[in-house]
Amino acid sequence: MTDQINVGLLCGGVSKTFGNHKALIDVSLSVNKGEIVTILGPSGCGKTTLLRIIAGLELPDNGFVFLDSEDITRVPASKRPINTVFQSYALFPHLDVFSNVAFGLQARKTPKSDIVLKVRNILALVRLDGMEKRFPHELSGGQKQRVALARALVNEPKILLLDEPMSALDAHLRSQVQEELRTIQKKLGTTFILVTHDQNEAKRLSNHLAVMHEGKIIQFGTTEEVFTKPANKFVAEFLGATNFIDASRVSDTVYDTHYGPMLVNDKPNWNNGKIIIWPERIQIRADAVPGENNWFSGKVMDRLFNGDGVDILLVKDSDDDVPEKPILVKAKPDFQVESGQRLGVFFPPEHLVPLDKHTLN
Template sequence: MAVIRPSAKVQARAATGTLAVENVVKRFGEVTALGGVSLEIKAGEFFTLLGPSGCGKTTLLRIIAGFELPTAGCVRLGGEDITAVPANQRPVNTVFQSYALFPHLSVFENVAFGLRSRGFPQAEVQKRVETVMGMLQIERFMARYPHQLSGGQKQRVAMARALVNEPQVLLLDEPMSALDAKLRAEVQVGLRRLQRSLGTTFILVTHDQDEAMTVSDRIAVMREGQVIQVGTPEEVYARPRTCFVAEFLGAANLIPASRNGSGVKTALGHLELPAVPQWEEGNLAIRPERVEIVPEPRGSNCVQVQVREVVYRGSHQEAWLEPGGLRVRAAPYPPLRPGEEVVAHLPKDALVVLDD
């Protein structure tokens, strides 16, 4: 494939243009890593590729970055085809999972590396490095070396090194996976604030659904080289389309069902739905926090169940109910007791008809 340098038109339009992935296929020998993926990511959006290991999300990120060429399909930025533009000529930067900091360079020189390699004058290098380090609150570390930094500090240095080049698109390859849970939660919020303040397009790869829900404007859920569902965090969580999406994004009760008049027949009994499903047999989903424990039956979708197991989690309690293995997340008081008979209410608007 011929090497193409981005035109001035690409550079000018990239700032306001969308990033489009069009029917991208990637094969490694006989293995198909991506099977015709299409996505449109808006300028200034925080977009997340979410899925289990081996689903193709990192391969897609590498194609967007220019580290891999697709077997078929193309990548467009601002309407211009950049598929064959080399990685170092794209207005795109990547923060890697390992951070890839140079151990022999100070923090300042790590951040300045890209600018120096492109021949920027010293005064401009100084100004831009100090600006981005101040923005990420790492200016006090500028004389340190990577081995003298914590995990969170290294992550911010890697971010600074990418942002100092003023990319139109910033790619994040699981940059928080090495952090402990508390620090990861803090960095997620900080990353979201930073993206909003910059207005730069961020594309994150992660297998952590909590991370995706925290930072994203929209999420693409991937599986086996395909995009299964795209939507806002609320859409993919509250209205999953498949069993896989329902279970991958948090806990979900999957209820096998068969169409029965205006509702469905299940192991819990007859349930009313907002709309009649298109299938004869399929599955419903309901999140544990949407199942209500009520003092007595009230209207439709109330079922008599027995508490099988209870786990106290401080802010809430989780219980498993029979029949059906129904999982419920409720306030910690009054406590539920194993063996107790209770009434569970499954609100119609909380039941999601899945495609499979």
């Protein structure tokens, strides 16, 4: 578990209701210093509300927010050492880049020479040097975003909040900005809390990941943990899993499935439930022995080239007439196979992840 001293931000039992809509229900979250934590979830799951409560722009109905073991639940946004990069960037349209970035420093009565120095340094960091005199309407989307980032970072906040920071950027800019964000975060060591609905962004950026659904955090863990072992069907689906296998218990470690008996390393807590396996974990083997545990020989329904590899859709060959959801297998781009051909695959027991039945679905 995490070191107590290392905890930067701690939210406990946070609830918030708007009218009859429960935006947050008893949410707890702890964020380590110097990490990037992503709050991931579909729109309307309450992730932005949680971010606004951390920023101090919203007061929770219940619960507390601690920053460096200091209660800041009722401290207004203007007094918190936390800054936000807003989704719309919210730059002051009548102020130029320099004044936008200097706003927070001026508000805190920083000496003029310090302001000039700090603004220059931070603009260099986000590669906007020479743009001081430009107005927001003269900037591109990516530049506006970097101004918003600089405007927040120049105050040296303890925590930087980013509300869907990539949503207004083109796809090719996104990966570039993600890399830049990581670099900047490493350089400054600031704690970043990021809200997004894009699982790829979460995967690429974060150390820890909190998946939210209908006002609750339903899984929290390191990004690796969450992606390899999603707790339930909702998380698995949201993270892009497609291979859901119905399984029923035969013995303690062996479960019977549509694709034959499977040996499972993680013991499920049910007798009938679902197992998932990530497509890239399924191994294509020529030496398939049908009938044995974890071996499956299927008929290729389709082969799709997807850019970095080949997606192969496999169905059980014995019952042609019954429509079934195919198993998705990922192969190397040069892997050749024809539709209708048979293919032997192996499901490694350590990569079969049973989904928790008692939480969502």
